[in-house]
Amino acid sequence: MRQDSGIGVLDKAMGVLHAIAESPCGLADLCERTGLPRATAHRLAAGLEVHRLLARDQEGRWVLGSAISELSAHVNDPLLAAGATVLPRLREITGESVQLYRRDGTARICVAALEPPAGLRDTVPVGTRMPLTAGSGAKVLLAFSDLATQQAVLPTAKYTDRTLAEVRKRGWAQSAAEREPGVASISAPVRDAKGSVIAAISVSGPIDRMGRRPGARWAADLLAAAEALTRRL
The missing domain is CATH 1.10.10.10 (Winged helix-like DNA-binding domain superfamily/Winged helix DNA-binding domain)
Incomplete structure (x- = not known):
């Protein structure tokens, strides 16, 4: 806000x-x-x-x-420190772009991102601010947010409260051509020591490679990465 x-x-x-x-x-x-x-x-x-x-x-x-990234490098942020170890491994496993998002009111902000070295990719620059109305990362962050935030976002979202209930039940979310045409993604929550969701970790890329149901392929690896982040926190 x-x-x-x-x-x-x-x-x-x-x-x-x-x-x-x-x-x-x-x-x-x-x-x-x-x-x-x-x-x-x-x-x-x-x-x-x-x-x-x-x-x-x-x-x-x-x-x-570039000064945004230069300044952020001096921030003592445990989430970013943990991501510096976990995100490269997840990118290596999937061969796709990986990101970390934090919620800010009714929006999400990309706080870390890595792209594959070659090929078509989904580029999300660090600092990018997006509404919570679309995308797997948005679903994860909204699913574990407070009721007032959910009520503010859902009327214009591309998904429903039933979708959020499914995210909470299975522990991850996916999307295809929801945030951007031709892009698919899968996301999972990152929790702190108290179990509160503080971020979403995501894998995104072209639908042609990831498919319209990327969870079938990458859910296990993504959940392992989310757990690794939580342990390091």
Whole structure:
């Protein structure tokens, strides 16, 4: 959930960062997402680009910049430390992209990601913010969230409360062409020492390789990775 610090320019700059973290965008889209005037949005984005918090892709759209990753490398986060060991192994086993997501209100944020060295892949940059309305990672995080959050998300979600009940029962979720056309994924919850779900670990890739029911192939390996993360925490 967004916070208001009382420092207007800082709050606006953070709004720009969060908007671009959702997906790459140009100035028109940035203005629409933030509600900022064109001149203000451009000035803030250009300033963030100078500090490498934003960069431009090949189409000239703003994306999160390298300074985001550089700063995050200095964060003492037990989940990221555990993921640095577990995620490479899961990528090696599956040959697909792997991610860690945390919930932030009614959204999820990618906090760690690795891609296969070659071939078609599902790229989710660290820092990407997505709604909880679609995707296997969203289902896992929402299934173990509080009732108020579930009630806020489900009316516009691409799945139902019955789906969430199934996720809680079997311990993992899957999706095919739900978050993005042509992409399939499978996710499982990561728990802390008290048993609370603090993240979702995911494997994602082209449907042509993963199939429309990726759980049939990767559920056991994913659950083992989730358990390994929980043990390290």
